[in-house]
Amino acid sequence: MTKYITKRVVYMFLSLFLIASFTFILMKLLPGSPLASAAKLSVEQREVVYEKYGLNDPIPVQYVRYMGNLVQGDFGTSFQYKNVDVSYLIVKKLKYSAILGAQAIFVGTIIGIILGMIAALKQNTIWDYGSTIVAILGISIPSFVFAALLQYVFAVHWQILPVGLWDGWTSSILPSIALAMGPIAIAARFIRTEMIEVLSSDYIMLAKAKGANWFEIAFKHAFRNALIPLVTVLGPVAAGLLTGSLVVEQIFAIPGIGEQFVKSINSNDFSVIMGTTMFFSVFLIVIILIVDILYGIIDPRIRLAGGDK
Amino acid sequence: MEKVIEVKNLELSFHTFAGEVKAIRGVNFEVNKGETLAIVGESGSGKSVTTKSIMRLLPESSTEFKNGEILFGGKDLLKISEKEMQKVRGKDISMIFQDPMTSLNPTMPIGRQIMEPLLKHQKLSKADARKKSIELLGLVGMPKPELRMKQYPHQFSGGQRQRIVIAVALACNPKLLIADEPTTALDVTIQGQILELMKDLQQKIDTSIIFITHDLGVVANVADRVAVMYGGQIVEVGTVDEIFYNPQHPYTWGLLSSMPSLDAAEDKLYAIPGTPPDLLAPPKGDAFALRSEYALKIDLEQTPPMFKVSDTHYAATWLLHPDAPQVDPPVGIVERMKTFPGSRYYTGNAGGAN
Numbered sequence: 001m002t003k004y005i006t007k008r009v010v011y012m013f014l015s016l017f018l019i020a021s022f023t024f025i026l027m028k029l030l031p032g033s034p035l036a037s038a039a040k041l042s043v044e045q046r047e048v049v050y051e052k053y054g055l056n057d058p059i060p061v062q063y064v065r066y067m068g069n070l071v072q073g074d075f076g077t078s079f080q081y082k083n084v085d086v087s088y089l090i091v092k093k094l095k096y097s098a099i100l101g102a103q104a105i106f107v108g109t110i111i112g113i114i115l116g117m118i119a120a121l122k123q124n125t126i127w128d129y130g131s132t133i134v135a136i137l138g139i140s141i142p143s144f145v146f147a148a149l150l151q152y153v154f155a156v157h158w159q160i161l162p163v164g165l166w167d168g169w170t171s172s173i174l175p176s177i178a179l180a181m182g183p184i185a186i187a188a189r190f191i192r193t194e195m196i197e198v199l200s201s202d203y204i205m206l207a208k209a210k211g212a213n214w215f216e217i218a219f220k221h222a223f224r225n226a227l228i229p230l231v232t233v234l235g236p237v238a239a240g241l242l243t244g245s246l247v248v249e250q251i252f253a254i255p256g257i258g259e260q261f262v263k264s265i266n267s268n269d270f271s272v273i274m275g276t277t278m279f280f281s282v283f284l285i286v287i288i289l290i291v292d293i294l295y296g297i298i299d300p301r302i303r304l305a306g307g308d309k
Numbered sequence: 310m311e312k313v314i315e316v317k318n319l320e321l322s323f324h325t326f327a328g329e330v331k332a333i334r335g336v337n338f339e340v341n342k343g344e345t346l347a348i349v350g351e352s353g354s355g356k357s358v359t360t361k362s363i364m365r366l367l368p369e370s371s372t373e374f375k376n377g378e379i380l381f382g383g384k385d386l387l388k389i390s391e392k393e394m395q396k397v398r399g400k401d402i403s404m405i406f407q408d409p410m411t412s413l414n415p416t417m418p419i420g421r422q423i424m425e426p427l428l429k430h431q432k433l434s435k436a437d438a439r440k441k442s443i444e445l446l447g448l449v450g451m452p453k454p455e456l457r458m459k460q461y462p463h464q465f466s467g468g469q470r471q472r473i474v475i476a477v478a479l480a481c482n483p484k485l486l487i488a489d490e491p492t493t494a495l496d497v498t499i500q501g502q503i504l505e506l507m508k509d510l511q512q513k514i515d516t517s518i519i520f521i522t523h524d525l526g527v528v529a530n531v532a533d534r535v536a537v538m539y540g541g542q543i544v545e546v547g548t549v550d551e552i553f554y555n556p557q558h559p560y561t562w563g564l565l566s567s568m569p570s571l572d573a574a575e576d577k578l579y580a581i582p583g584t585p586p587d588l589l590a591p592p593k594g595d596a597f598a599l600r601s602e603y604a605l606k607i608d609l610e611q612t613p614p615m616f617k618v619s620d621t622h623y624a625a626t627w628l629l630h631p632d633a634p635q636v637d638p639p640v641g642i643v644e645r646m647k648t649f650p651g652s653r654y655y656t657g658n659a660g661g662a663n
Contacts, residue, residue, distance in 0.1 A: 124370075202411040208366055209406075210426045210477065211399035213392075224416045299416055300461040 008292075012285045019281045020070060020274070021063075027270055028059050034079035034268045053079075066274070075278070076271035080264070086275035090257065094279075096166055097244030097256035100175050105238050108180035112187025113230075119188065120195030120226075121218055131188055138185025147178040147251040164253040175252045179245055186233055194226035201225075227298050235291035239284040310341040312380075313485050313517045314363065314402075319377035321362055330588045332358045334541040336377075337615075340485065345511065345518040347528040347549075349564065350538035353585050356521045359538070360487045362387075363519075364404055365394050381485070400430040403478040407490040409470035413462035419473050420458030426480045445476040448513075450506060468499035472506065479510060486511075487519045492527060504530055525568050529553060534621070537561050540586045540596030547622035554649035557616075557624035559601040562642045579639075595626065603628060603636050619651065 033055070035046055050056045054065060069076060075086035112135075119131040154174060155163035162171045198204065199222055207221045244258030257276065264272035295302045321333040333355050340346045348356045361367050363379055363386065379386040382401065386394065403426075406412040414422060420442055427438040439458070446454035449472040462470055471491060478486055488507065492500040508531060511518055520531055528535055528549065535552040537545040537560065545558040556562055563581040583600035586592050592599060598608035607613075607627050616629035627633055637643060646654040 202406055202408060203414040205366060206404070206406060206412045206474070206477070207414065207425075209364055209398055209404040211395045211397075211429055212425070213395055221414050221417070225414070301415055301463045 005289075005293075008289050012282075012289070015285060016278065016281055020067065020278060023274060023277045024063055024066060027273055028062075030268070032268050034270065070274075070278070075275040078264075078272050079269045080267050080272070086271050089260070089272060090275055090279055093255060093257040093260045094244070096172075096254050097249065097258060098242050099169075099172050100179055100248070100254065100256065101238070101241035101244070103172060103176035104179035104241050105183055105234070107176065108183025109187050109230075109234060111180070112184040113191050115184065115188040116191025117195060117218065117223070119192040120199065121214070123196060128192075131192070135185045135188040135192075138181040139189070141181070142247075143178050143181060143245065144247045144251055146181050147175065147248050150174045150178055151251070164251070166254055171252070171254070175248050175254060178248050178251075179241055183234065183237060183241070186237060187230055190230045190233060191226055194229055195222055198222045198225045224298060228295065231291055231294050231298065235287050236284065239280075239287040243280050243283050310344075312339045313342050314519075315339040315380040316359070316363070317378050317380065319359065319362065319379065320375040321358065321367075321377075322373045322375055323367075324371050324373060328589050331591050332541055332588055333362070334588075334591060336538075336541070336543055338536050338543060338546060340517045340519060342517055343511075343515055344533040345520055345531050347520045347522060347532035347535045348538055349522060349525060349528055349535060351523060351581075351585055353588070354538040355541040356523075356538050357489055360404070360489060360519055360521055363487065364398060364402060365391075366404075396430070399426040399483075400481045401483055402485045402487065403481070403483040405471070405474050405478050405486065405488045405491045408494045409467050409474055410494065412474055413470055415462055418459050418461055419465070423458075423473065423477050423480060426477065430481045441480070442476070445480055446473070448479075448510070449473070449476045450502075451476075467495055468502065471495060471499075471503055475503075475506065475510070479514060479516070482514050483516055485517050485519065487521070489521045490523070491520075493522070493524070500527070507531065525553075525564060537564065540591060541588055542596065542625065544597065544626070545622075545624040547618065547624075550649065551619065551622040554645050555618070555622070555652040556638070556642060556645075557618055557622075557629055558597075558626045559603040559628070559638075560597045561624070562603075562638050563601075565645070566639050566641050605633065 033050075034053075035041060035049060041049070047056075054062060057065075066076070073087075075090075078084045078086055078089055081089070115131040115134060119128040122128055151163050151174065154161045161174055165171060195218075199217070204217060204221055207217050212221065244256045244261070246258035246262055248254075249256040249259045257279075260272070261276045263269075264276065316336055316338050319333050319336040320331075323330040323332055336355070336359055338346065338348075348359065350356050358367065362372075362374070363381075365386065374387055377387070381397070384393075386397065389397075413419065420439065423442040423445055424435070424438040427433045427441055428435070431438075433441065443454045443458060446457065451457055451469065451472055457465075462473075465473065475491075491507070492503050495503060504527065507518070510516075518531075520528075522528060532549050534546065534548050536543045537552065537558065539560050545552065545556065545561050547555075552561060553565065556565055560581075563579075566579040567581060569578055581600060586596045586599070592609075593612075594610050595601075595604070595608040595613050598604035601608070605627050611627075613625045613627045613630075615623040615625050617623055618629065628636055638646070643654050646652040647656045649655060
């Protein structure tokens, strides 16, 4: 197991190196500069700024310097804010996104699993159709439609929750619900399909033949076997949600990292773009590693090579 | 003899998109204490469905019991509630399935799977259930049972897994064990071992067995009595010797003739012509008549009743009617019958049946 994880971590750094290099090159290929919108600056002033930030050096030199700093954990400073460290900016903004994302994933997965289980156990009844409809709506209606609807109902009409901005935990409820629709739909669909398949398998028949009741069959025998595909799809979904949803954050005016990312691209804020990209990448890679380890915990057949016996 | 289970006039249909499939069309049999009844027949003849209906393991939404009763321990298993049925399953009646590769839960250690019925039905404590499970594993011939309790099914071979399934089935000393083709998915040497194990354990815990198979070699090895099923009905029932050496139904003749034999004169293996009947629209009369070269006119019109051959031997064929013409079975079957005292071809000098 340790050997396996070490190997994975080495690969992880290799991937991060490649991602950093590609992003750097792509960014430099983009037209424009951090000062493009600062029209008031004279040519001389621009030169001074470029010189100060090393933007006049040949691109390979900039690349080597940036990577050197990156290895030491220095993401540089932002171009759009005065003297703000990129790492500080990311951590500050990420907090909001991570709270929303974690709540959405947690609540969404649990509700989705419950809906999927009900649908599978009461197959072809009104319960099944109801939960399928919820799943289809959750998948096909974009989150910003839910966001607007929630805002209208809870914030404008009933006025029980804030309409936007970050003002304590209550502000996170509506955006979290809007974000949770995706995980609900995905979990419900995957659990339903997989449970139905598992419930018709031979070992479930044997469990029945041993005298197990429906509860033991559903939860002791079937559930764990039905979880694998869900874990696979939820990994990337979780990474996406935890690192911020641009649209929902915009609608609720949450100062999250999704919003920050787009702002940085618009203003050519190189160091923030790089920092956020690296951060997202690390997040996704770590989550994929966690998913792979989870597989082994759920299903002994895919316990990794060299694992404990 | 004490009857453990009695199936009376069982009729059952499946409702499918194509229509009503009359899977079981009036099945009667009983199993006595300590005996092994083999149910043989080709795929789709209703062997598995019959036994799954004893356990009530058929999908409730599409299955309709039209008639009949299954008497077990003074109760009709078709009438009791699902909750009562759960107390019967795994305790009084247990089951072994065909494919050991898929019949154990892949994400649960085998120890827990064996302990489950013990905890549930015998209300043992965890420690006692564990001890009993280790004992059971030893009983079914698993080396180092303590170590293997914590392992998962994928760490066992097919034969070992079937041993585990047998351990699960025998955990609560059931009165009746239903084995649904337990050796079909295993290779021949392992088959032999599993059959020996089952016979051995049957004596130790004194259980009755319903053994479903399409392998007549296996039948000869394990069974006391044999019921031959065709088209959702039992067409012939008798002791092993009666079925093997004095078969009366043309379908049984066909089955026996299609059994490969080392000393057969011909090198071509006989196969019953045609296909099994379509149970969406079961044929009138004897379901086998359309594939039988011995069919009489009445076979196409009226279902034959069970004619008595001996006290233990019955067959549903019009050939046994007193007015039926005398028909000679295939040569191979006549050869067999010559060795059976009481058959009309008995020659007396072959040393009797064995």
